[in-house]
Amino acid sequence: MSDDHRPMIECQAVQKYYGDYHALRGIDLAIREGEFFSLLGPSGCGKTTLLRTIAGFEGISSGAVLIDGKHMEDVPANKRPTNMVFQSYAIFPHLTVAQNVAFGLRRDPRGKAEKTALVEDVLKMVGLSGYGGRAAHELSGGQRQRVALARALILKPKVLLLDEPLSALDRKMREQMQVELIKLQRQIGITFVLVTHDQEEALVMSDRIAVMFEGEIAQLDGPEALYARPANRRVADFIGVMNFLPARILAETDEGARVEVAGLGEVELPRAQISRANPEDEGVMVGFRPETMTLMGPGQIHYQTRETGATIDEVVYYGDMTYYDLRLDGSARLDGRPRTVRISMRNVFGRDVQDVGTRTQLAWSPGSLVLFR
Amino acid sequence: MSQRSFEGSGLRIYAILYLLFLYAPIALLPVFAFNSGTIIAFPLQGFTTDWFAQMSTNSTLRRALGNSLTIAVSASILATCLGIFAARATTRFEFPFKGGIMGLIMVPMVLPEIIVAMSLLVVLLGAGLQLSILTVIAGHTLICMPYAIAILSTAFSSLDKSLEEAAYDLGETRWGAFRLVTLPLVMPGIISSLLISFTISLDEFIIAFFLAGNEPTLPTYIFSQLRFPKQIPMIMALGTVLVVLSIVLLAIGEYFRRRGIARISGKDSGGFQ
Ligand SMILES: Nc1ncnc2c1ncn2[C@@H]1O[C@H](COP(=O)(O)OP(=O)(O)O)[C@@H](O)[C@H]1O
Ligand SMILES: [Mg+2]
Numbered sequence: 001m002s003d004d005h006r007p008m009i010e011c012q013a014v015q016k017y018y019g020d021y022h023a024l025r026g027i028d029l030a031i032r033e034g035e036f037f038s039l040l041g042p043s044g045c046g047k048t049t050l051l052r053t054i055a056g057f058e059g060i061s062s063g064a065v066l067i068d069g070k071h072m073e074d075v076p077a078n079k080r081p082t083n084m085v086f087q088s089y090a091i092f093p094h095l096t097v098a099q100n101v102a103f104g105l106r107r108d109p110r111g112k113a114e115k116t117a118l119v120e121d122v123l124k125m126v127g128l129s130g131y132g133g134r135a136a137h138e139l140s141g142g143q144r145q146r147v148a149l150a151r152a153l154i155l156k157p158k159v160l161l162l163d164e165p166l167s168a169l170d171r172k173m174r175e176q177m178q179v180e181l182i183k184l185q186r187q188i189g190i191t192f193v194l195v196t197h198d199q200e201e202a203l204v205m206s207d208r209i210a211v212m213f214e215g216e217i218a219q220l221d222g223p224e225a226l227y228a229r230p231a232n233r234r235v236a237d238f239i240g241v242m243n244f245l246p247a248r249i250l251a252e253t254d255e256g257a258r259v260e261v262a263g264l265g266e267v268e269l270p271r272a273q274i275s276r277a278n279p280e281d282e283g284v285m286v287g288f289r290p291e292t293m294t295l296m297g298p299g300q301i302h303y304q305t306r307e308t309g310a311t312i313d314e315v316v317y318y319g320d321m322t323y324y325d326l327r328l329d330g331s332a333r334l335d336g337r338p339r340t341v342r343i344s345m346r347n348v349f350g351r352d353v354q355d356v357g358t359r360t361q362l363a364w365s366p367g368s369l370v371l372f373r
Numbered sequence: 374m375s376q377r378s379f380e381g382s383g384l385r386i387y388a389i390l391y392l393l394f395l396y397a398p399i400a401l402l403p404v405f406a407f408n409s410g411t412i413i414a415f416p417l418q419g420f421t422t423d424w425f426a427q428m429s430t431n432s433t434l435r436r437a438l439g440n441s442l443t444i445a446v447s448a449s450i451l452a453t454c455l456g457i458f459a460a461r462a463t464t465r466f467e468f469p470f471k472g473g474i475m476g477l478i479m480v481p482m483v484l485p486e487i488i489v490a491m492s493l494l495v496v497l498l499g500a501g502l503q504l505s506i507l508t509v510i511a512g513h514t515l516i517c518m519p520y521a522i523a524i525l526s527t528a529f530s531s532l533d534k535s536l537e538e539a540a541y542d543l544g545e546t547r548w549g550a551f552r553l554v555t556l557p558l559v560m561p562g563i564i565s566s567l568l569i570s571f572t573i574s575l576d577e578f579i580i581a582f583f584l585a586g587n588e589p590t591l592p593t594y595i596f597s598q599l600r601f602p603k604q605i606p607m608i609m610a611l612g613t614v615l616v617v618l619s620i621v622l623l624a625i626g627e628y629f630r631r632r633g634i635a636r637i638s639g640k641d642s643g644g645f646q
Binding site for chain 2: 055057077078079082083084086087088090092093094103104106107151152155
């Protein structure tokens with residue numbers, strides 16, 4: 001997705017109060033045409049509220065929402081070029097599948113035969129061919145979701161808004177629907193805005209993700225950048241697992257910083273690997289993901305540049321993966337408290353799972369470290 | 374509770390006596406309605422349908438019946454329509470003093486009816502209004518409202534709020550969304566509210582007695598006839614008709630109320646359809 005795409009949705013300094021409660025605290029956002037965009041954050045952070053202000057169900061206290069370049073201030077939800085898939089799906093229980101899907105066509109001047117054909121086309125697109133005559137209560141969760149999708153997509157909206165559409169499904173179904181949603185979005189090419197509290201889901205599905213905490217956007221980035229370079233510790237904690245070790249800045253220039261890290265020693269970190277930490281943070285920290293380091297064992301080879309001594313504290317076996325909690329030599333050097341870090345290793349043929357208490361070496365590279373300060 | 378805990382405790386006897394006291398008089402209505410004797414006493418004389426025939430030719434009774442039906446139909450429609458507004462407002466929106474306002478609307482349910490009737494009479498006379506079946510309709514609407522709201526609130530609150538939003542999102546107007554989605558889904562509640570309001574109004578005595586002026590309604594007519602022993606067998610016949618009618622209406626009302634709950638909560642309602 002290139003930057004010259006014009007924004008499909010723009011939020012400019014959007015504020016929203018529910019009485020005294022400040023639900024959205026100045027949201028600035030540009031969602032590009034044709035992208036799969038996610039709003040990710042813990043429950044209660046204001047994702048649904050933001051989605052509903054875009055849909056037009058909630059008014060905003062100040063700021064502006066633009067869709068396709070037009071101010072939406074005086075445009076009610078039923079006139080906006082957006083359609084919504086509700087968290088509960090909101091399938092009309094007194095109508096059949098086909099009647100549900102055709103609901104939005106009531107004001108459409110096209111003939112009956114044409115509409116019927118259109119409904120069948122859309123049902124086919126979501127994998128519900130032949131289900132038109134079913135009653136709503138005869139459908140499974142996954143099928144209800146497809147009906148909700150078809151019902152929204154038949155109107156050819158410029159933007160499809162989805163509020164936690166997969167949260168009610170079991171794990172298998174959810175993973176299957178994730179893939180189907182991505183394919184569907186590529187196929188029809190319209191902008192999708194997804195609300196989710198599941199970081200994995202956001203990473204899997206999105207072109208870009210806005211991470212929200214307490215009514216504010218903490219970081220807006222692509223999945224890889226978000227995972228590898230979280231803007232602050234809170235984002236790092238929310239997305240995946242990240243280890244933190246206390247650190248001390250020895251010298252800092254425009255290019256980067258020389259840092260002493262508890263248990264890892266001195267490293268040079270370029271500016272790209274330095275993130276601004278939250279103001280309330282307790283101090284300078286260095287973070288890294290569990291899979292970026294290699295646990296050494298008999299016959300183990302690696303391409304890392306540094307090695308550090310460690311003792312295995314805990315082993316958690318997951319079948320395809322093993323998690324090791326390691327006590328790093330010298331990790332207590334900076335503040336007197338020894339630290340354990342979590343390392344994940346893929347279980348491959350010929351690499352045995354190591355035992356608790358084993359003395360070992362941890363191989364790593366400064367490139368996988370992120371400094372939070 | 375197991376049956377054993379009743380045994381030997383006297384509670385079982387109490388329960389039987391209680392039910393007898395409740396239903397035996399009602400069971401006696403049809404017995405004497407078909408009894409050819411004019412005196413309400415055992416032994417029974419013989420079988421007759423004369424009392425029913427006499428009932429259908431009595432012009433005052435016909436007038437009372439006409440009045441009662443007019444009042445009950447009008448009051449049940451009014452109470453149900455107003456109840457729809459109130460039930461939707463209380464289940465959908467937050468507004469200041471909501472609890473207090475809803476409480477005040479529900480109070481007539483527990484307020485002694487004689488007080489409602491008396492104060493209405495004073496106000497209506499004070500305002501210089503003529504007593505007629507219109508004033509009874511107003512009074513009955515007032516006492517039916519709490520029941521209508523109670524039934525309709527259940528219907529509205531078991532409805533997913535996003536259904537109406539979804540219809541609106543799909544391009545319908547607010548009214549269209551209400552008419553096409555909410556209304557059909559709460560229809561069982563509406564029917565149930567209509568029937569129960571109708572039944573309440575049909576046999577209401579105190580308000581009708583105070584506010585009807587010279588117009589008879591069924592209950593006030595029955596009361597006035599009880600002074601004439603000759604008329605009593607016919608009143609028994611009338612009572613029989615009313616009991617049957619009430620049971621049928623309440624059963625239909627309850628059927629629709631349950632069906633509404635089953636339908637909205639997505640439980641299988643196939644058995645009904
Ligand atoms: N209609 C409302 N009235 C008052 N507070 C609300 C309303 N809707 C949401 N909130 C509050 O706003 C905050 C954000 O809600 P929401 O956007 O639903 O969060 P999320 O979808 O991220 O879980 C929550 O604390 C919630 O209690
Ligand atoms: Mg939400």
